[in-house]
Amino acid sequence: MALLSPLPPSPWPRFSEPLKLAVLASGNGSNLEAIATAIAQGDLHAQVQVVIYNNPKAKVAERAERLGLPKVLLNHRHYPSREALDQDIISTVQAHGADWVIMAGWMRCVTQVLIDAFPGKVLNIHPSLLPSFPGIHAVDQALAAGVKVSGCTVHHVELKVDSGPIIIQAVVPVLPDDTPDTLQARIQVQEHRIYPAAIALAASQMA
Ligand code: GRF
Secondary structure, three states: OOEOOOOOOOOOOOOOOOEEEEEEEOOOOHHHHHHHHHHHOOOOOEEEEEEEEOOOOOOHHHHHHHHOOOEEEOOHHHOOOHHHHHHHHHHHHHHOOOOEEEEOOOOOOOOHHHHHHOOOOEEEEEOOOOOOOOOOOHHHHHHHHOOOEEEEEEEEOOOOOOOOOEEEEEEEEOOOOOOHHHHHHHHHHHHHHHHHHHHHHHHHHHO
C-alpha cells in the first residue's frame, strides 16, 4: 500500500515539440526505463536523446542498449575537477540536441556550471521525503530513524546535495519488518510512477 500523492492524469501535457531529455545515471537505470516506457506508451511527450553514465560497469549501459538509446560514457575519474566533468556533460547534452538534464541515480555532486547551463531544467530523484534524509543511504537513514512513512521526491537541482524546489513526492509506509531492500523496492515502484509525471509537470510550469 502506498499513500499516493495526486498526479495529473496521463497523458500529461503535450508540447508543440517533444521534450528533449538527457538522462544521467550511474547504476541500475530502472528510472531510465520507466521514463522510456512512459514515452513509448504515449504518456510523456518526450524523447531520450542520450544516456550519460560515469561508471563503465553500470547496468544502465545495457538498458540503454536494449532500449535503443544513444549512450555516452563520461568517466569522472578522467577529469581534473567536477567543473570539467560538468562542462563535458553540457557539451554532450547539447551535441545530442537535449536541453533537459534528468538525473536518475547520478551519484556525482553537480556544480553551478551544469545548473546554470539549463536553467530550471535539471531534475533529480531521491529515495526519501526531502528535506529528510538527503545524501547517500537515504533508505537506511530512514529505517535507522524509525520513521513510519518514507517515500521519494523529484525536485529541481540546486547546488546543495538533494535540495531544490520539490515537484512531486510519493509517500510509502514503513512496515514493521522492513529491511533496506524491501523498503527500497516499494519506494522504487513509486519512483517509476512519479518521475515521468514530474518531468511533464516541470515542463508545463515553464511553458
Ligand atoms: C533511485 O533510488 C534514486 O532515487 C536514487 O538512485 C536510485 C537509482 O535507481 N537517486 P535506478 O538506477 O534508476 O534503478
